[in-house]
Amino acid sequence: MDMQEKIALLEETLELDEGTLTAETVLADVDEYDSMAKLSLIVMMDDEFGVKLTGDVIKSFVTVGDILNLMK
Amino acid sequence: MQNLIDFSDKKVLIAGASSGIGKQIAISLSKLGAAVILIARRENKLQEVISQLEGKEHSYYVADLSQTGEIEGLVKKIVADNGKLDGMVYSAGIAATLPVNMLKPEKLLSLFQINYFGFVEMVRQVSKKGRYNDNMRIVGISSVASIRGDKSKTAYSSSKSAMDSAVRCMAKELAEKGICLNTVAPAMTATELYDHFLEKYGDDSESSTTLLKRQYLGIIQPEDVANAVAFLLSPAARFITGITLPVDGGLTTT
Ligand SMILES: NC(=O)c1ccc[n+]([C@@H]2O[C@H](COP(=O)([O-])OP(=O)(O)OC[C@H]3O[C@@H](n4cnc5c(N)ncnc54)[C@H](OP(=O)(O)O)[C@@H]3O)[C@@H](O)[C@H]2O)c1
Numbered sequence: 642m643d644m645q646e647k648i649a650l651l652e653e654t655l656e657l658d659e660g661t662l663t664a665e666t667v668l669a670d671v672d673e674y675d676s677m678a679k680l681s682l683i684v685m686m687d688d689e690f691g692v693k694l695t696g697d698v699i700k701s702f703v704t705v706g707d708i709l710n711l712m713k
Numbered sequence: 714m715q716n717l718i719d720f721s722d723k724k725v726l727i728a729g730a731s732s733g734i735g736k737q738i739a740i741s742l743s744k745l746g747a748a749v750i751l752i753a754r755r756e757n758k759l760q761e762v763i764s765q766l767e768g769k770e771h772s773y774y775v776a777d778l779s780q781t782g783e784i785e786g787l788v789k790k791i792v793a794d795n796g797k798l799d800g801m802v803y804s805a806g807i808a809a810t811l812p813v814n815m816l817k818p819e820k821l822l823s824l825f826q827i828n829y830f831g832f833v834e835m836v837r838q839v840s841k842k843g844r845y846n847d848n849m850r851i852v853g854i855s856s857v858a859s860i861r862g863d864k865s866k867t868a869y870s871s872s873k874s875a876m877d878s879a880v881r882c883m884a885k886e887l888a889e890k891g892i893c894l895n896t897v898a899p900a901m902t903a904t905e906l907y908d909h910f911l912e913k914y915g916d917d918s919e920s921s922t923t924l925l926k927r928q929y930l931g932i933i934q935p936e937d938v939a940n941a942v943a944f945l946l947s948p949a950a951r952f953i954t955g956i957t958l959p960v961d962g963g964l965t966t967t
Binding site: 654656677680681683684685688696 | 810811812814815820864865912913
């Protein structure tokens with residue numbers, strides 16, 4: 642999965658319009674990134690990448706890039 | 714002195730007995746005299762439970778109950794090895810957190826596979842002629858989630874509602890065989906599941922305080938659920954069938 646596809650998957654998971662996110666986007670500025678979106682992120686990361694996100698890891702995310710780094 | 718809750722010479726099969734509520738049910742029933750037969754996937758955990766039981770003649774079988782096609786062979790083997798059953802408790806289950814937008818049919822199916830299909834198939838197999846003694850009793854562990862609505866709990870809650878309604882129907886049919894079956898619906902119980910909840914939210918968080926305001930008797934101990942199960946398996950409950958008994962510290966009535 643290339644970078645563009647990962648961003649698209651993230652936009653789909655967080656229910657954002659296409660082209661909303663870049664690697665530099667600060668998560669705190671994304672209104673839709675709420676507790677339910679985080680639950681969706683947990684499920685997506687486990688399903689697609691076998692990555693189990695803990696509460697602490699989620700808290701450590703600052704930018705979209707931090708999530709992209711774990712999408713492998 | 715008469716004791717209606719005495720399981721001496723009784724054999725009870727417990728599905729999902731390697732941890733949590735199922736484990737406690739095994740321990741409690743063994744203290745009340747039952748020979749218990751445990752099922753779960755983790756053999757080391759099952760052995761640990763066996764070592765904590767009172768009395769002898771307990772046994773365990775390693776099986777994945779979401780593989781419903783294998784339950785018939787398993788039950789046949791259990792009855793061949795141990796004789797006819799007097800009770801069956803189904804405590805196998807998982808609690809998934811799945812927001813609606815991630816609720817793909819495959820996810821729903823895999824949760825139902827263990828929480829619901831496994832239960833119905835176990836009931837079907839243990840209630841076949843020659844596999845149970847007179848006054849057979851069956852108890853499924855449901856949840857108060859079956860009658861409550863919560864974000865990301867669509868799959869879990871509906872699997873528990875399915876269990877409760879299956880019991881209402883099957884009870885009527887199996888009454889002809891003298892079998893009673895019910896579910897017990899616990900609210901938040903102190904198992905590893907609750908430890909995860911505390912890890913996530915902390916015990917002074919808003920989620921914890923809100924929970925305890927409604928579940929005003931406090932966090933339920935696995936023994937409390939096991940005691941309700943023991944009652945339903947006993948002759949003391951012989952006129953109770955097809956119901957869901959909440960063991961919820963007051964939650965569903967507040
Ligand atoms: N704790 C609560 O607050 C609470 C509240 C309401 C209802 N409940 C219900 O109570 C039941 C027991 O929960 P618990 O809290 O005791 O959780 P738990 O400690 O995780 O116990 C679940 C049991 O089910 C077994 N199991 C899971 N998947 C299985 C599979 N595919 N095949 C065979 N066995 C399987 C597990 O054993 P292996 O992993 O070894 O297979 C384990 O013994 C569940 O149905 C749950 O929904 C719990």
